[in-house]
Amino acid sequence: MTFVAANETYAGSDVTRPKSLTVWFTGLSGAGKTTICKAVATELLAHGLQVELIDGDVIRNYLCKDLGFSKNDRDENIRRIAFVSQLLTRNGAIVLVSAISPYRAARDAARHSIGDFMEVHVNTPLAVCQVCDPKELYKKARAGKITGFTGIDGPYEPPLSPEITCYTDQESTRESSSKVVAAVLQYLTPTSA
Amino acid sequence: MTFVAANETYAGSDVTRPKSLTVWFTGLSGAGKTTICKAVATELLAHGLQVELIDGDVIRNYLCKDLGFSKNDRDENIRRIAFVSQLLTRNGAIVLVSAISPYRAARDAARHSIGDFMEVHVNTPLAVCQVCDPKELYKKARAGKITGFTGIDGPYEPPLSPEITCYTDQESTRESSSKVVAAVLQYLTPTSA
Numbered sequence: 412m413t414f415v416a417a418n419e420t421y422a423g424s425d426v427t428r429p430k431s432l433t434v435w436f437t438g439l440s441g442a443g444k445t446t447i448c449k450a451v452a453t454e455l456l457a458h459g460l461q462v463e464l465i466d467g468d469v470i471r472n473y474l475c476k477d478l479g480f481s482k483n484d485r486d487e488n489i490r491r492i493a494f495v496s497q498l499l500t501r502n503g504a505i506v507l508v509s510a511i512s513p514y515r516a517a518r519d520a521a522r523h524s525i526g527d528f529m530e531v532h533v534n535t536p537l538a539v540c541q542v543c544d545p546k547e548l549y550k551k552a553r554a555g556k557i558t559g560f561t562g563i564d565g566p567y568e569p570p571l572s573p574e575i576t577c578y579t580d581q582e583s584t585r586e587s588s589s590k591v592v593a594a595v596l597q598y599l600t601p602t603s604a
Numbered sequence: 605m606t607f608v609a610a611n612e613t614y615a616g617s618d619v620t621r622p623k624s625l626t627v628w629f630t631g632l633s634g635a636g637k638t639t640i641c642k643a644v645a646t647e648l649l650a651h652g653l654q655v656e657l658i659d660g661d662v663i664r665n666y667l668c669k670d671l672g673f674s675k676n677d678r679d680e681n682i683r684r685i686a687f688v689s690q691l692l693t694r695n696g697a698i699v700l701v702s703a704i705s706p707y708r709a710a711r712d713a714a715r716h717s718i719g720d721f722m723e724v725h726v727n728t729p730l731a732v733c734q735v736c737d738p739k740e741l742y743k744k745a746r747a748g749k750i751t752g753f754t755g756i757d758g759p760y761e762p763p764l765s766p767e768i769t770c771y772t773d774q775e776s777t778r779e780s781s782s783k784v785v786a787a788v789l790q791y792l793t794p795t796s797a
Contacts, residue, residue, distance in 0.1 A: 463695060473687045476680070477670040487669070494666045495688055502656060504695040 430599050431461075433496045433506040433525045434591060437518060437570060438533030439562050440548055441540040443579045443587075444509040447533060450588035452507055455595065463499050465492060467510030480559045486517045493521035500527055505595065513561045515568040529598065531591055532573040537562045539580050623792050626689045626699040626718045627784060630711060630763060631726030632755050633741055634733040636772045636780075637702040640726060643781035645700055648788065656692050658685060660703030673752045679710045686714035693720055698788065706754045708761040722791065724784055725766040730755045732773050 434451070436444040445466060452462045467488070471478065474491050478484040489512050496506045512518050522528040540562065541549045552560035559565040575594055577587035627644070629637040638659055645655045660681070664671065667684050671677040682705050689699045705711050715721040733755065734742045745753035752758040768787055770780035 461695060463691060474667055474684050491667050495691065498656060498688065499691060499695055502654060502692055502695050502697040 430527065430601070431500050431503050431505055432527035432529055432595070432598055433500050433508060433521075434529045434531060434595060435496075435508045435510075435512070435518065435521060436531045436533055437510065437512045437573075438535060439537060439540045439567055440511055440560070441543050441545065442533040442535035443577075443584070444511075444533045446584055447531075447577060447579075447587050447591065448507045448509045450584050451591045451595070454588060454592045455505055458592075458596065460599075461504050463504040463506050465496060465499075465506055465508045465510075467492065467508070467512070470495070470510075480565070482514065485512075486514060489514070489517040489521060493524050496521070497525045500525055505599075511561050511567075513565065513567045515570065518570065527598075529575070529594060530570050530573040531575045531577060532570045533577045533579060533587075534569070535579045623720065623794070624693050624696050624698055625720035625722055625788070625791055626693050626701060626714075627722045627724060627788060628689075628701045628703075628705070628711065628714060629724045629726055630703065630705045630766075631728060632730060632733045632760055633704055633753070634736050634738065635726040635728035636770075636777070637704075637726045639777055640724075640770060640772075640780050640784065641700045641702045643777050644784045644788070647781060647785045648698055651785075651789070653792075654697050656697040656699050658689060658692075658699055658701045658703075660685065660701070660705070663688070663703075673758070675707065678705075679707060682707070682710040682714060686717050689714070690718045693718055698792075704754050704760075706758065706760045708763065711763065720791075722768070722787060723763050723766040724768045724770060725763045726770045726772060726780075727762070728772045 436448055438444050448464055448466075452464050455462045470492050471488065474495070475488050478488050489510065492508060492510055496508055499506045512521075518530065522530065544550060548557060548560065549563065551557045552563040561567050575590055577590065579587060629641055631637050641657055641659075645657050648655045663685050664681065667688070668681050671681050682703065685701055685703060689701055692699045705714075711723065715723065737743060741750065741753065742756065744750045745756040754760050768783055770783065772780060
């Protein structure tokens, strides 16, 4: 690892960078991860904070064209997202990751490598995701046109102790995002010694 | 492209982020790119600036394990480095990229996508690189044990108009890095309207 750890403390001074973190949204396809992410981003921006949204689907286009949806490929996908999130977080951006990330170990590894990390489980029941199904992916998966689809013939391992759970079938987007924003703002507040 | 363009101007205020940029070091294997990069990083850190070093070899490990050294794979490698550099630059880091990046079009595409961009040609004669050859890569390439090696049986397309050229066979590392640092500091200085 030859990266310059440049941003924890400015060299030549005692000024420490403002604390930052990665907020990792995990949940089924169609659970509403990106919708909540965008609402959180809007609120944090209104607080004058620096935000970067990392959407799993977008990253697949830019960094992971070679990867499919096997367990190994999903793990490698998450490793790459975690790597980029780590770089951005240590440079002061509040990173909002939206990714199904079905495997617990991969998310825990991301938590470990990034350090400043908050896990948000967008806990929408599978039945609800299947009814909405805006891209008709569940329909295709049930018909066997897509294989290894999370929740149908691919596993989803929910977080055991996420910092936040959004119950999107009982909460509005605004209620979900406000919980996350409050937790982020608290995380960023300097604690007195 | 669904990224939140969050960092040009803070939402809810007219405060514009400090200007940043990517400094892209291109040159043959063994030319001294990473050595100069590290010297530049040290100097910029001493100026209290936020620096991130992106080493092509390291990125191959973290983001590009799937890629080899064909033209297509090298181009994809540079696209991924450019993508990460763009994210970091727009979040305020001064990004120092050290990558052979032998193809002019790929470097020009990186320049175009990142915007705030400075190209440094580490212009060390092939003969000098071959004499030093710390990893004995040239030796292996000449023996045919590595194929497609830049400068031996792979092309290197030098920049036509780099912002800076380091003539490492005529300059000390300090002389080379000082030129780059001066140009970076000038780039970051706000111009009066």
